Amino acid sequence: MSHVPFFDSPPELRRASRNGEFCGATTGHAPGRIQANLMIVPKAEAFDFLLFCQRNPKPCPLIEVLAPGTLEPLCAPNANIATDVPGYRVYRDGELVEERDEVASLWRDDLVGFLIGCSFSFESAVRAAGVRLRHIDQGRNVAMYRTSVACVPAGIFGGEMVVSMRPIRSRDVARVVEISARLPIAHGAPLHVGNPAALGVADIARPDYGDPVEILDDELPVFWACGVTPQWVAQRSRLGFCITHAPGKMFVTDLEG
Amino acid sequence: MSHVPFFDSPPELRRASRNGEFCGATTGHAPGRIQANLMIVPKAEAFDFLLFCQRNPKPCPLIEVLAPGTLEPLCAPNANIATDVPGYRVYRDGELVEERDEVASLWRDDLVGFLIGCSFSFESAVRAAGVRLRHIDQGRNVAMYRTSVACVPAGIFGGEMVVSMRPIRSRDVARVVEISARLPIAHGAPLHVGNPAALGVADIARPDYGDPVEILDDELPVFWACGVTPQWVAQRSRLGFCITHAPGKMFVTDLEG
Numbered sequence: 447m448s449h450v451p452f453f454d455s456p457p458e459l460r461r462a463s464r465n466g467e468f469c470g471a472t473t474g475h476a477p478g479r480i481q482a483n484l485m486i487v488p489k490a491e492a493f494d495f496l497l498f499c500q501r502n503p504k505p506c507p508l509i510e511v512l513a514p515g516t517l518e519p520l521c522a523p524n525a526n527i528a529t530d531v532p533g534y535r536v537y538r539d540g541e542l543v544e545e546r547d548e549v550a551s552l553w554r555d556d557l558v559g560f561l562i563g564c565s566f567s568f569e570s571a572v573r574a575a576g577v578r579l580r581h582i583d584q585g586r587n588v589a590m591y592r593t594s595v596a597c598v599p600a601g602i603f604g605g606e607m608v609v610s611m612r613p614i615r616s617r618d619v620a621r622v623v624e625i626s627a628r629l630p631i632a633h634g635a636p637l638h639v640g641n642p643a644a645l646g647v648a649d650i651a652r653p654d655y656g657d658p659v660e661i662l663d664d665e666l667p668v669f670w671a672c673g674v675t676p677q678w679v680a681q682r683s684r685l686g687f688c689i690t691h692a693p694g695k696m697f698v699t700d701l702e703g
Numbered sequence: 704m705s706h707v708p709f710f711d712s713p714p715e716l717r718r719a720s721r722n723g724e725f726c727g728a729t730t731g732h733a734p735g736r737i738q739a740n741l742m743i744v745p746k747a748e749a750f751d752f753l754l755f756c757q758r759n760p761k762p763c764p765l766i767e768v769l770a771p772g773t774l775e776p777l778c779a780p781n782a783n784i785a786t787d788v789p790g791y792r793v794y795r796d797g798e799l800v801e802e803r804d805e806v807a808s809l810w811r812d813d814l815v816g817f818l819i820g821c822s823f824s825f826e827s828a829v830r831a832a833g834v835r836l837r838h839i840d841q842g843r844n845v846a847m848y849r850t851s852v853a854c855v856p857a858g859i860f861g862g863e864m865v866v867s868m869r870p871i872r873s874r875d876v877a878r879v880v881e882i883s884a885r886l887p888i889a890h891g892a893p894l895h896v897g898n899p900a901a902l903g904v905a906d907i908a909r910p911d912y913g914d915p916v917e918i919l920d921d922e923l924p925v926f927w928a929c930g931v932t933p934q935w936v937a938q939r940s941r942l943g944f945c946i947t948h949a950p951g952k953m954f955v956t957d958l959e960g
Contacts (some may be wrong), residue, residue: 458865493749496753497768500757
């Protein structure tokens with residue numbers, strides 16, 4: 447049985463990703479550091495995408511936008527966004543065409559990297575408050591659903607919001623809302639509590655991304671805006687070219703939070 | 704002596720501005736409605752400017768960014784950003800070249816309008832809490848200063864932050880900080896309390912914009928990031944072309960806040 451490495455330090459995790467020594471999910475690594483969804487679009491679409499993020503801050507809370515062609519973010523000195531993520535996805539005309547462990551060989555001077563907040567820091571804060579999260583206890587990916595809730599469109603970008611769902615005991619719901627509301631960079635307060643149908647989610651047992659999770663009798667399904675939204679919107683909008691991280695394989699920043 | 708009209712309704716104020724019946728400062732009009740700094744830049748520079756706002760949310764809190772060529776904002780149905788502001792300024796290559804009462808005749812399909820929060824809603828909240836603001840009591844413009852504090856640059860946009868200053872009684876400072884901190888769209892908490900020299904302001908009696916204001920013995924000068932910053936940065940960056948509102952003559956939205 448192979449030993450799964452654990453990385454405490456963001457630079458070491460990024461170096462191992464760059465060298466091909468690590469290609470796993472980043473959850474649980476570099477505790478206390480902010481991890482980010484990655485979206486890379488050509489400069490020609492960068493204004494529209496930045497505007498999309500500005501108009502939809504719950505699914506797309508911006509941590510950093512790199513200057514066109516730039517590989518090294520301020521939030522991670524000496525890092526390279528084209529090599530330091532454990533896995534990438536390449537989309538052309540809205541279709542996933544390739545999964546790769548680096549995109550340096552595809553890099554162009556007109557590409558603009560967007561680092562978008564993810565739910566990990568909010569999950570850490572919730573667990574630190576003594577609330578258990580079943581998908582983490584079970585070592586699974588969170589359950590995610592496409593909804594019928596339209597994002598505010600911006601230029602070529604438009605589509606429905608993707609949400610993540612976590613079953614929360616009814617007595618913990620208010621506390622979990624309070625904790626997550628304090629972390630806008632991790633999607634902030636929930637989008638919805640309690641009724642999947644109100645979001646257009648027909649079958650809670652069949653998530654569109656990630657793994658299904660059981661909801662017990664005294665639990666409510668709580669839904670947060672999800673950082674997979676821009677990937678779905680890029681597909682829906684048939685964006686000519688973009689690169690994202692592979693699900694669960696985030697860009698790990700040096701930022702604490 | 705001429706009668707100065709008072710407009711309670713944002714659409715009426717905008718209509719009067721459009722018809723040339725009103726060309727005054729908008730302070731005090733449409734109480735309870737959010738007023739905005741206006742910045743219009745060509746699409747070629749819009750990504751850089753949007754990124755500048757995203758990186759500098761205190762001086763440039765975004766209320767709305769219009770799609771390229773669009774004149775009617777969501778926050779003011781039936782309005783026209785090229786006619787409904789009581790006064791405009793046109794800059795070319797970083798120089799103020801013209802002050803006009805409309806810019807419809809200069810309009811181009813590639814122009815992008817940015818509506819940026821201003822301090823009026825925070826001033827209303829402070830006064831509602833019983834704190835007097837001398838420049839308002841005296842019917843003057845607020846005192847504004849260019850500082851030595853660099854904004855985070857973005858593409859072609861870079862330069863120092865402009866701040867507004869209000870003398871606040873020492874016993875009210877904490878309360879005023881709390882109130883303004885709750886209103887990020889109105890520049891949020893102060894940038895600095897107490898020491899003009901720390902911001903590079905050499906002579907507090909000589910503001911760079913607006914009117915000087917006396918600071919009494921039991922008062923501290925309190926400094927907020929100011930919406931004039933993008934105008935100064937556009938000048939410093941020698942931006943080829945942009946249009947802004949004229950000082951004090953804001954775009955009045957329908958938004959409450």
